[in-house]
Amino acid sequence: MREKGLALIAGLLFGLGLGISQMIDRERVLGFLDIAGNWDPTLAFVMGGAVLVTLISFRFILRRPHPIFSSKFYLPTRNDIDRLLLVGAGLFGIGWGIAGYCPGPAITATVLGIANPFIFLVAMIAGSLTFQAIAPRLASPKSAAPSQPLAK
Amino acid sequence: MEASWIAGLVGGILIGISATVLLAFNGRIAGISGMVNGALTFARAEQWRWWFLGGMLGGGALYEYVLAPQPTPTSTFAPWAMVIGGFIVGFGTRMGNGCTSGHGVCGLGRLSGRSLAAVITFMVTAAITVFITRHVIGL
Numbered sequence: 342m343r344e345k346g347l348a349l350i351a352g353l354l355f356g357l358g359l360g361i362s363q364m365i366d367r368e369r370v371l372g373f374l375d376i377a378g379n380w381d382p383t384l385a386f387v388m389g390g391a392v393l394v395t396l397i398s399f400r401f402i403l404r405r406p407h408p409i410f411s412s413k414f415y416l417p418t419r420n421d422i423d424r425l426l427l428v429g430a431g432l433f434g435i436g437w438g439i440a441g442y443c444p445g446p447a448i449t450a451t452v453l454g455i456a457n458p459f460i461f462l463v464a465m466i467a468g469s470l471t472f473q474a475i476a477p478r479l480a481s482p483k484s485a486a487p488s489q490p491l492a493k
Numbered sequence: 494m495e496a497s498w499i500a501g502l503v504g505g506i507l508i509g510i511s512a513t514v515l516l517a518f519n520g521r522i523a524g525i526s527g528m529v530n531g532a533l534t535f536a537r538a539e540q541w542r543w544w545f546l547g548g549m550l551g552g553g554a555l556y557e558y559v560l561a562p563q564p565t566p567t568s569t570f571a572p573w574a575m576v577i578g579g580f581i582v583g584f585g586t587r588m589g590n591g592c593t594s595g596h597g598v599c600g601l602g603r604l605s606g607r608s609l610a611a612v613i614t615f616m617v618t619a620a621i622t623v624f625i626t627r628h629v630i631g632l
Contacts, residue, residue, distance in 0.1 A: 352548020360556025362504025394509025395602025408520030429589020434615030438622025440578025468583025
């Protein structure tokens with residue numbers, strides 16, 4: 342239960358941050374991505390502020406044997422830069438550029454009472470399930486062998 | 494307008510604090526695409542993800558309806574862009590294991606080379622896409 346309460350508080354902070362930074366306004370996001378237009382640097386400050394905090398805090402947190410409410414850290418274990426990562430990230434950027442939403446802002450922007458974030462989220466879930474359905478056929482030999490030695 | 498970078502910085506720091514408390518207490522990464530994918534398994538062990546997503550709505554509503562100096566501008570721009578863009582975002586984030594939060598905020602914080610490669614890649618393709626849609630096609 343305390344994990345759920347903590348998740349609620351963390352979610353509140355995340356949504357509040359997206360609101361205050363106005364990342365829930367897709368024009369703000371597109372204004373950052375539009376380097377040939379009237380460039381809006383706001384997103385760089387949002388990303389910079391967030392990473393500044395995690396760069397410092399994660400160092401201290403990950404030095405501890407385990408998190409406060411749990412017996413282990415649930416961290417991605419892979420370190421290799423493979424084709425699925427780069428193609429996936431590349432596609433994500435294309436979709437982000439077309440819609441002006443990425444997953445976080447789209448979720449929080451639903452409170453604005455407009456249809457676009459809802460349409461985006463339904464399509465996003467459909468895209469995610471589509472990849473999940475075809476993923477077994479795309480798996481590279483590398484990613485099919487989770488037993489390979491992994492650095493943290 | 495000129496104060497937008499301050500609001501951006503404050504908002505970004507709050508997002509960083511959110512990722513910090515989630516990792517420090519629950520040992521979890523605040524990546525939103527993974528949050529949604531995990532929540533949609535409807536597994537008991539993933540129920541906490543729904544609480545986080547609910548919090549994201551609560552935080553957004555707290556800003557918009559209590560704290561905001563003026564309402565967030567909204568546009569009803571092109572639902573087709575939401576369908577196409579949304580689908581590609583969902584497909585790509587599942588394929589690449591993360592989005593702006595998981596690879597950006599958390600991955601860079603962990604000094605993950607994989608996440609750095611992902612962030613550079615999606616920033617470049619997003620900028621190219623916006624250049625094409627705004628300046629070549631002229632949407």
